[in-house]
Amino acid sequence: MASYDRSRAGGSPRPLETGDTWWYAAVAGEAPGSFSTRVRTRTRRACLGAVLVLTVTYAGLVLTATGRRWGDAAVAGRRADTVAATLIREHPSLAGLTTLSLAIGCVLLLAVGLIRGRYALTGAAAGAIVTALALTGLLQRYAPRPPLPDSGGTFVPSGFPSAQTTLALGIALGLALVVPYRQRGLAVGAATLWAVGVGAHTVAAGRHRPGDVIAGALVALAVHCGLLALLARKGKVHPGARRGPALVGLPVTLPLLLVAAAGLDAGFWLLGATLTPPTTGAYDPAQLRLAHRCGQALAAGVVAAAGLLLLALLRRVELDGVPAHYRLDGPFVEAAGAPPDCELVDPFTEDLDHEIS
Numbered sequence: 001m002a003s004y005d006r007s008r009a010g011g012s013p014r015p016l017e018t019g020d021t022w023w024y025a026a027v028a029g030e031a032p033g034s035f036s037t038r039v040r041t042r043t044r045r046a047c048l049g050a051v052l053v054l055t056v057t058y059a060g061l062v063l064t065a066t067g068r069r070w071g072d073a074a075v076a077g078r079r080a081d082t083v084a085a086t087l088i089r090e091h092p093s094l095a096g097l098t099t100l101s102l103a104i105g106c107v108l109l110l111a112v113g114l115i116r117g118r119y120a121l122t123g124a125a126a127g128a129i130v131t132a133l134a135l136t137g138l139l140q141r142y143a144p145r146p147p148l149p150d151s152g153g154t155f156v157p158s159g160f161p162s163a164q165t166t167l168a169l170g171i172a173l174g175l176a177l178v179v180p181y182r183q184r185g186l187a188v189g190a191a192t193l194w195a196v197g198v199g200a201h202t203v204a205a206g207r208h209r210p211g212d213v214i215a216g217a218l219v220a221l222a223v224h225c226g227l228l229a230l231l232a233r234k235g236k237v238h239p240g241a242r243r244g245p246a247l248v249g250l251p252v253t254l255p256l257l258l259v260a261a262a263g264l265d266a267g268f269w270l271l272g273a274t275l276t277p278p279t280t281g282a283y284d285p286a287q288l289r290l291a292h293r294c295g296q297a298l299a300a301g302v303v304a305a306a307g308l309l310l311l312a313l314l315r316r317v318e319l320d321g322v323p324a325h326y327r328l329d330g331p332f333v334e335a336a337g338a339p340p341d342c343e344l345v346d347p348f349t350e351d352l353d354h355e356i357s
Contacts, residue, residue, distance in 0.1 A: 035239060040232035043313055047225035054218040061211035062145050062160055070275050070291060071209035077292025080285040084204040084292065098201055101194065102164065105171040113178035121319060124227060125174035129167065132223040136166045136216060162208040165216030168195035169303060173224040173310050181240050181318050185249020185311055189256050192307030196259060196300045203296055210295030214302045221306040228313065240318035253311065256304050263301025270294035
């Protein structure tokens with residue numbers, strides 16, 4: 001338990017619990033024992049919510065015939081969408097650049113953490129990415145799914161969830177653990193926009209269905225929320241500055257918010273027109289194109305929303321360093337026997353012979 005989360009010496013109206021905060025309660029006006037507990041509670045709920053949405057996505061887009069046909073239509077629609085088809089055809093190097101960017105992202109994440117000396121948090125971020133990829137591999141290999149009909153190689157095998165999206169968003173969310181507090185929004189927001197592009201490319205290139213990208217983002221989000229809940233339980237979080245960080249990250253968080261809102265709104269609006277494809281006969285090219293754009297919008301919206309959700313969970317939450325000490329001054333403090341000015345002290349002195357009445 002950290003020094004800023006230690007329990008009171010006595011007089012508490014209820015049994016003491018891990019996370020009881022006394023100095024922050026006195027200085028910032030928070031309820032006793034609230035900060036670590038609140039961070040742990042909200043991150044744990046976010047983890048369970050991501051798992052629940054992942055389960056619903058798997059049941060709706062993999063196990064149902066309608067969901068599978070919609071995913072197949074979104075994959076086939078990349079050829080009917082002239083914009084996406086032209087981009088992939090004229091820039092075949094995008095596939096290699098995507099792989100290269102993933103490798104650079106891993107190196108950048110480790111480099112930032114090690115240069116800043118945050119070895120434990122760097123290891124935790126790397127462990128979260130490895131865990132997310134391991135869960136992705138297990139789901140790809142062992143999650144039950146109906147066999148695909150023989151389509152002559154028209155559709156790619158189900159890759160639920162997408163490992164590329166899991167890795168890209170895992171790197172973006174992992175940056176929240178290692179970058180400085182004031183640059184968190186800028187770094188995580190920019191990296192999440194890059195993860196959106198990685199997910200969009202996998203769908204446009206026909207490597208994954210939109211549901212695979214959505215599932216990959218949910219796996220990465222669930223693992224990182226679980227990690228944050230564990231850090232909060234161990235008292236590794238403390239209050240951050242109330243002003244400043246949000247303004248620094250605004251140039252990227254605002255576009256990310258627009259991507260999330262527009263993607264989810266457009267995706268769900270188009271989903272009503274594309275989720276009931278014809279059960280017999282060939283698709284109309286316009287329907288295929290609409291299904292592809294619907295899938296791209298939903299995938300982009302979910303990935304962007306995952307990054308924004310983690311930033312919201314970590315709002316005013318510091319993960320590295322130590323909390324700022326508070327210096328007491330004045331004649332009453334001097335009379336109470338406070339340490340010299342060169343020493344930093346907590347809000348209350350340890351001299352029990354003086355009381356404030």
